[in-house]
Amino acid sequence: MTNTKPYGFAVLILLVESLCVSPGLICPEISYLAGPAQLICTGGTLVHTYYNTGGKVATCGLTLNSSCDSTDMSAYRLSSNQTALNITSVRISDAGTWVCKNARNSNTSCHLTIANIPTYSITSDRATDAVDVYGRVSLTVDIRGFYCSAAHNLTLQVGSVTLPLNMYLPETVTEPTNINFTISINVTESHFGDAELIFLCNGQQLNVSHRSVTQLQQSTSTTVSAE
Structure with a gap:
């Protein structure tokens, strides 16, 4: 069977x-x-x-x-x-x-992946509406509530120049964190324009709200001497 x-x-x-x-x-x-x-x-x-x-x-x-x-x-x-x-x-x-x-x-x-959108402000040690080429400017960046649970990156865009900020960040971020630091810039013509914070979380750029806007403007009295 x-x-x-x-x-x-x-x-x-x-x-x-x-x-x-x-x-x-x-x-x-x-x-x-x-x-x-x-x-x-x-x-x-x-x-x-x-x-x-x-x-x-x-x-x-x-x-x-x-x-x-x-x-x-x-x-x-x-x-x-x-x-x-x-x-x-x-x-x-x-x-x-x-x-x-x-x-x-x-x-x-x-x-x-979880993020918290920070707010930030940028202030300067001098007036930024009349900056000389090859002059020196110190910008103080105050970031409030920064957090990303994945790989993240912060940069400061000054004019067309991108400045990395990872050396100012803590090694690990386990909660919304406040960061304050000062960065010195030897000004070139490429630095003229807006100063903005760029926040990447897990490779995605997130819109960051700001409390104030700093813009480096070239001094109109700046001249180049000729012999």
Whole structure:
């Protein structure tokens, strides 16, 4: 007598595997402290479970009329194979790797990068509306609330000259940080123009708000002597 049970069981396993495909998880490129963020998980047919570095955060069923259980975040079903997790107010502890698992424990991950947009002001040790070429100017930069959970970079753009500021930054930034430093410039014609702070977080330039604007303007009385 021919035993067809193993064959039938194998077909059932293949059918289940074809339906319960591995999910995909999408994080926003950048999220901001105290602002909202949404993660979307796609794939599978039964349930999505969200995890971060602190453990399980939410479980959401994919079948019609299924419910979602979450901690202090809001999870809900979008379709038969897609759920969303909303973080209403992003915290520093939310940064890092997030994982979405389906019923077969297939999982995928994404990285949540968090930033805080700083404010800044730039002041000078002398009047900046009549600066001589080859003169010397000291600019004091005061940055308030700087934070990025990923690789970051700060530069000072003075006219068409870019000045790196990494030597003034702390080695690690674990919370919104205030930074104050003074940089001296031997002025050339390339330095004339606006002085602006450029903030990169995870390779993305973010708009930085300023409390004051400094502009180096060439002195009209500057002359070049001729013999």
